[in-house]
Amino acid sequence: MKNSDLTGKVILLLTNSKLPEAWRENGAQALRDVFEDAGYQTDLTLCDDPKKICDCIANETNPGDIVVVGGGDGTMNAVLDTVIENKVVLLPLPLGTANDFARTLTLPDEPLTAARAAIHGQITMLDIGQVNDQTFVNAASIGVPADARHRIDPELKRTFGAISYAVANWKSWQEMTPMELSVSCGDEEPQKLTLRQLTVTNGRYFGGGLRPSENTRPDDGSLHVFAIRDTVDTLSGMDIAAELLFGSVNDSNYAMTMQCNKISITGNDGAPILADGEIISKLPADFTLHPAVLPVFAPNTFFDLVSDNASKEGQADIPQRALVNDIACDTQDLAIRLGAIVPVAKDETLKAACHDGARHLRDISRQFELTLRPYGLPTTSPDPDLHSLEELRDRVMGWLLDNADTRLANGLKTRCENLLAEIDDLDLPTLPDELQTPMRTLNDEIGHLGNIFAKLI
Structure with missing residues (x-):
């Protein structure tokens, strides 16, 4: 899809629960001004949940419309398939807790600034990962991150946001039993591994700002894997956290990495799989990549190769x-x-x-x-x-x-x-x-x- 395919229309799809208070009083006029000043006709629809957003995209848009979806990674995950099916262009507005998808696109955290940066950018076609029958755009994890999802304190999340993820992961690291898995990457022979965590990434970020590789992009045509063995102790686990924070585990002494476009994992049947902040599937798992299928409006800073x-x-x-x-x-x-x-x-x-x-x-x-x-x-x-x-x-x-x-x-x-x-x-x-x-x-x-x-x- 090219910029010339656009209809000149922007559909703002915002959930009531994530709507900034100032926007409730004036119909998000400040946000509408960003797109109207850029020459687009703008319509606003308030939705109750991501399902309503998908219904609106399916029933009220035309191919080439830009759909501005407000929310976090879970919301973006929920609308991926609908965006692709209806041939509209996604412009994510960071209104969630982690906003890793927006961060991958180099969008600023402030919504109006993010909207302004994106609408003056250009269309890019992103890869999408799939685990079993569910798609994801950032990452899918087995082990500690998936277990931690159940341990997040809702009150801590409301008060401190991303800090709640770190606290929950710490608890899971201390208490969770390592997993016995068979992992095959591409056409390689399966490896028998005992792991605390395995994460398959498509985007640059996951888990509230962690970055497993400096070179990972959601348009590079590959899935990237990093896994933490059960032999990694608590202190070494903190070293991995620091490596993720500072940019790469590619050369880590504590984490193993792989790169391919299909991955199969067996063992620990029924263990949950966390993707884009939500539990979406369970083991056993087959991962595949759909290259260049998701049209997204990204700021010019994303095109940094x-x-x-x-x-x-x-x-x-x-x-x-x-x-x-x-x-x-x-x-x-x-x-x-x-x-x-x-x-x-x-x-x-x-x-x-x-x-x-x-x-x-x-x-x-x-x-x-x-x-x-x-x-x-x-x-x-x-x-x-x-x-x-x-x-x-x-x-x-x-x-x-x-x-x-x-x-x-x-x-x-x-x-x-x-x-x-x-x-x-x-x-x-x-x-x-x-x-x-x-x-x-x-x-x-x-x-x-x-x-x-x-x-x-």
Whole structure:
């Protein structure tokens, strides 16, 4: 589907329970203004639940309409099949607790800002995962996350949001019996595994902001698997949590990873499968991928894959374009992560390093932004709502472990090492002169921070 297939009509489908109070009084006029200012005819329908949203899509829309669905991951999961069947274009409005689907699309957490970013973006066709006869867009998990779904305290969820997931997962980790499973990925021979958790991901995020791989996208044509063995103890489990928080378990010592487009799992018959925040199936399970079937309106920041010759017409070219882009994006991302840890770190050295490092990296990011603007870089923005998610999860780690600061320092050290490796891969003299100076400054700053974090471990 292309932007030219659009009808010029936006259907706002909002559930009464998730409607912001200010919108009740004026018919969500502020939201309607976003789309009308962009040139779209806008209709608003208030629905009681996701089923009513699906009924409205099926009965009151035409192919090429944009349907703005307000809710969280469970709501998005509930409307996937209906959106595909009716050939409308989904624009998710983050009004849920976790909003991992919106986060995958790089949508900001604030609804009006998210709507504005998306409607000025473009259509993309996303992959959809399927487990047994149920579809999902983010991830499907067996083991601890599925067990934890039953342990979430509704009052804690209403009060603290994403923090309730972390507390429930901690309880499940402590109390759940590991699973004896047979797992086959693609055409590989089945593996007999004893696991605490197995998660199949299609999107970038799951579980309220966890990111299993830096390169996973819902349009890459693959399902990605990571599994945690029963031999991983509680402290090592917290290391996995830190790895998920800081970007990847691909090279983890504690988690095994796989990539394919079909997965079969047997054993522990009847064990629940959690997908996009809801229990949707049970073991045994067959996972498959449906590539490029879900039309979604995504902001331009989602389209962040570049190659060394990917400059657009009318833009100046730059050597090592993809690597320069990655360094600029990772610098801004690390600055936000450092700033998020400042309020929750207990160790004064860690707190000071994060405070000063965040300030210095923001200065360098501003230099990058000014220097790289003629080249159309950087091509993406940092993870939306990372500030609050980091803070919530860091607080949980602080409550549960006395050495949370040490584990955070270890994650930051790894992040610094990865960024230093990217800088080391640059052929610096080939870059424009005005870019070489901030790049050298960045190298010195990251090296300095990495040394501090290493001493705290």
